[in-house]
Amino acid sequence: MRKLLVMAVMVVLLSAVCSASYADIFGPQPVKARATQGISIDPTTLLEYLTAAANYLGTREGGFYDFNAGEFCNYAGATLYTYEPWNLALNFGLLNVDGGAATLDWNVGKVIPCEQVPILSMFKYLYVGGGAGARYLEQDGGQKKWQPAYGIDAQFKATF
Numbered sequence: 001m002r003k004l005l006v007m008a009v010m011v012v013l014l015s016a017v018c019s020a021s022y023a024d025i026f027g028p029q030p031v032k033a034r035a036t037q038g039i040s041i042d043p044t045t046l047l048e049y050l051t052a053a054a055n056y057l058g059t060r061e062g063g064f065y066d067f068n069a070g071e072f073c074n075y076a077g078a079t080l081y082t083y084e085p086w087n088l089a090l091n092f093g094l095l096n097v098d099g100g101a102a103t104l105d106w107n108v109g110k111v112i113p114c115e116q117v118p119i120l121s122m123f124k125y126l127y128v129g130g131g132a133g134a135r136y137l138e139q140d141g142g143q144k145k146w147q148p149a150y151g152i153d154a155q156f157k158a159t160f
Helices: 002-018 042-055
Strands: 060-066 069-082 090-095 099-107 123-138 146-160
Touching: 002 090, 042 069, 042 090, 042 123, 060 090, 069 099, 090 123, 090 146, 099 146
Parallel strands: none
Antiparallel strands: 060 069, 060 146, 069 090, 090 099, 099 123, 123 146
16 A cells, blocks of 8 residues: 555656646746656656656745655645635645655745744744655665655745
8 A cells, every 4th residue: 555655656756757747926938848858766867857847837845744754854845726715725846855845835924914923923834734746765774665655744834
C-alpha cells in the first residue's frame, strides 16, 4: 500500500513538473516547450525539476513533520491551485533537499483577523495542513532508498 501511495504521489508531482502550471498569484509567463525528454527517477534530477517549477511559481517557506522518519523537515512549497470558498491551497514542495511532497493547506490568515491579534500580526501568511510524498533517505545498511513521507505542515513568513 505504501509503494502504491508513493508512486501515486510521484506521478502527480511529475505531471505537475512536466506540464505548464501557473500559480494563483502570478500571471501566465512564457513557457519554453521542450522536445520529448526522458525523466529519470534519480533523486538529484527529480529535485532539480521540482526546484525549477517552484522557482517559476513562487515559493512559501515553512516546516513539515515527517511521521515516517519522525523528524521535522524544511518545506519550501509552491501553490498549484487555490480554492477560495474554503481557503484551501493545493501545493507541492521540497522536503529538506532529499525529497518532495504534495500538501493540502488551509489559509488560516484569511479567517483569523491577524492585525488584531498581537502575535499573529507578525506573520505575512500562515497556512496549515498535511500531505504525503517521498524522501531519499539512508537505510540502516548505509544505502539510500526512496521512503514514503507523510505528515503535517505549516507555511509561514514572519515580519519584524
